[in-house]
Amino acid sequence: MxxxxxxxxxxxxxxxxxxxxxxxxxxxxxxxxxxxxxELPRVVAVVEALLDEHTPDEHGRCPTCRTRWWSRRRPAPCRAYLGAQLCLTVVGEDSPVPRKRLRSVG
Ligand SMILES: [Zn+2]
CATH class of the missing domain: 1.20.5 (Single alpha-helices involved in coiled-coils or other helix-helix interfaces)
Structure with a gap:
């Protein structure tokens, strides 16, 4: 390989x-x-840069991922954005820092 x-x-x-x-x-x-x-500010900068590219537009669609032809039928916002949201806002119970849980949508 x-x-x-x-x-x-x-x-x-x-x-x-x-x-x-x-x-x-x-x-x-x-x-x-x-x-x-x-290191934390650098990691945050990276996450923000990525989120910036995948922030949903007014229709809830990702401006980066929707450039593909099948994206019209894909769930919005895109998986990259949702993944980052879930990862950063939903934490396990063993976390030393209590954080707000992601509110259910709809
Ligand atoms: Zn995206």
């Missing part, structure tokens, strides 16, 4: 994210605070 440049990039991205999670959960307080100050 050949390793493409893309898969290499993808792997290093995932390794970076894994390292962040590992350090945040097992590192000491100083490390965790440092991570929050240096």
């Amino acid at each position: 050949s390793v493409t440049v893309f898969s290499q990039l993808d792997r290093s991205l995932h390794e970076h994210l894994d390292a962040l999670v590992r350090l945040a959960s097992t590192g000491d307080d100083e490390t965790a605070a440092e991570l929050a100050r240096t």
